[in-house]
Amino acid sequence: MNFNMTDPNQIITSNETLPRGKAVIEIKDLYKSFGNNHVLNGFNMTLMEGENLVVMGKSGSGKSVMIKCLVGLVKPDRGTVKVLGKEINALDQKTLDELRSDIGFLFQGSALYDSMTVRENLEFPMRRHKEKLGAVTDTEPLVREALENVGLAHTMDLMPVELSGGMKRRVALARTLILKPKVILYDEPTSGLDPITSKEIIELMRSIQKKYGTSSLIITHDVDCARVISERMILLVDGINYAEGTYSQLSQSTDPKVDAFFKK
C-alpha cells in the first residue's frame, strides 16, 4: 500500500491490490461540475474483468454522477471514460445503445416501470436488442430464468406497486440480467432496505457474479455491503479517489477522512 495521510488532496493508491487481467472500465481524469458545484475533480478508476469494485463516498460526493457517466446518462466536462474498450463520449447513439446491452444498471430506487407488469418490465430491454438474443422469439423462458435467478418467478404477472421494496430491487436485478451483461453497475443496491433484505440482496449479487462471471461496480455508503462484497474499494472524497485498497486495508487506516467511513 502506498499511503500518504499528511496531504488531504493526495490520492492514495494501492496498485498491489489491482487484480491482473483485462480492464473493462477505465476512467481517467474525470471532471464534472454543475454550476459552481464541482462534483468530480479528476477522478480515476479501473475495473478489471470479473472484479467486484466498491466505490464509497458520502451523499452528494458524486458517486451517482460518476456511475451515470459510464452509461452516457451524464456527459463529463473533461476526462475519458472507456467501457469494454470503447470511449463512451465518442460513440454515436446506435453504438452507444449496442454497448449499453453489455452493461447492466441497477438503479437506486429500482426504477421499475410503474405502468408495466413484472414480465413487461423484463421484456422491455429485449425489444431493442433482438440481434443479441439471436433466434429467440419466445421471451418467456428468458424472463422466467431471470426471475428464477432472483427467486421471484411467481411475480411475473404482478404490477410493481404490488411488490415490497426488497422484491422490487430483486426484480430490477433480474431486469439488468436479462441481456446477460458483461458489467453490472449497482447504484446504492441496499439503500432504503432493512438489514435482512439488504443481506439477501448482497447474497444475490454475489451469487449472480459467481454464476455469470460479471464484473461489478458497486456504489454505496453501506459499510456492511462493502465489507461483504468488495474485492477492492475506492473512497471518493472531494471528487477524487482519496483512498484505494482492500476493505481490511482501508478499515485499519488512521486517516480521519478514511476512518470516518468505518466508524460505527
Next chain:
Amino acid sequence: MGNTSTLFKGLKEFFIEIGDLSNFATRFFKEVLKPPFEFKELMRQCYQMGNRSLVLVTITGFIIGLVLTLQSRPTLIQFGAVSWMPNMVGISIVREIGPVITALICAGRIASGIGAELGSMRVTEQIDAMEVSGTNPFKYLVITRIMATTLMIPILVIYGDLVALYGSALVENLKGDVSFQLYFNTVFDALSFSDLVPATIKSFFFGFAIGLVGCFKGYYSKKGTAGVGVAANTAVVMASLLLFVIDFIAVFISDIFYEL
C-alpha cells in the same frame, strides 16, 4: 426597484420557458418521422386518453348543450326567434364552445396526467432506466403521447359536439315540441364548410398543445416528488392558456379566409 427586478426576473423566466418549449417542439418534429416507430405504445395511449376522457366529455357536453338551450330560450322567445334555436346552438357549439370546452376538460384531465406520469418517471429514474436499456425515451414516451393527444382530441371534440347537440335537442323536444329529427336536420342545414373545417383543424392544434405542454412539464420535472405536483399543476395552467392563444389565432385566421 425591488418590484422592477422581480418583474424582469419573471419576464426572463417566462421567455426562457417559451424558448425551452419551442426547442422541445422542434425536437418532436425532428424525431417524429425517424424510425423506430412505437405504434403499440401509440395505440395504447390513444385508447387510454380516449377511453378515460369519454365519460367526462359526455357529461360536460350534455350539460353544456342543455344549459345553453335553457338560458337562450327566454331571450329568443322574447324576440320571436325561438325557431332559430337549432341554428344558433349548432353553430356556437360546433365553431367555438364544443372545441374549447372539450379541450379545456382534456387539458385538465390529460395534460395533468401526462405531467404527473412523466414527472414521476423522471424523479424515480424510470426515464434513465429506459435510456440505459437502449430505448429512446423521447420517442417512446413523448412522441407517442403528443401524437395520441393530437389524434384523439379532434375525435373527442366531434363526439362532445354531438352530445351537446343531443342535450340541446332534448330541451327543445321537451319544452318546444320539436322532434329530434327536425332539430338535427335544422342544425345540419345551418352548418357550412366554414364552420366545420376551421373547428376541426384547430382541434388538432389543441390536442398537440395539450400533449406538448404535458410532456414538456413532466419530462423536465425536477426537485423530487414536490416537482411532480408542480409539473402536473403547471401543465394544466400552461396548456389552458395556450388553448386560448391558439383559439384566438385560429379565429383570426378563419376570419380572414371565410369572413365570419
